[in-house]
Amino acid sequence: MAVATSLNQAPDLSTDSYLVVGVATCFIKEDGEVHEVKVIEPIPSAALEAILKGIPTSYALACGTTIGELLVDETPQKPTEFPADAQFCDEFAARAISSARTYQSRQEAQSHIPVGTTRNDFNYSTERKRVLNATRVVRKEDDVKQHEYTHKVL
Numbered sequence: 678m679a680v681a682t683s684l685n686q687a688p689d690l691s692t693d694s695y696l697v698v699g700v701a702t703c704f705i706k707e708d709g710e711v712h713e714v715k716v717i718e719p720i721p722s723a724a725l726e727a728i729l730k731g732i733p734t735s736y737a738l739a740c741g742t743t744i745g746e747l748l749v750d751e752t753p754q755k756p757t758e759f760p761a762d763a764q765f766c767d768e769f770a771a772r773a774i775s776s777a778r779t780y781q782s783r784q785e786a787q788s789h790i791p792v793g794t795t796r797n798d799f800n801y802s803t804e805r806k807r808v809l810n811a812t813r814v815v816r817k818e819d820d821v822k823q824h825e826y827t828h829k830v831l
Contacts (some may be wrong), residue, residue, distance in 0.1 A: 687774045703806075711815060
């Protein structure tokens, strides 16, 4: 039996702490064109439970694993089930640690995808595109004009 060791950044977690990691289809906008990219992201317990209830999601598949299998010396390791062209999300280690904490507080969520198994029976949809580098530009025309009596007591 392997001894569970704690992580430097998260003493409350051990290498055998459970977590779910998924492959999401995201998009990057460059030069007016939108390019598809596969991103490996940790999925928090609340998000997983919503996905399993059938809401449309950009996750094509998800894998139940442990933090020790994903982070070796705090370097992300890609699960073998994931596509070769998939890349890790920004701040993957910090997000993985945060996600693992959500499964500690909701132990029942660990039964949805047991360690070592993969699920791909989600309501996968890219109708609403997740654009990673989207920027919002607020213009003066966007300001909502209010009636002059809105903030007065009549």
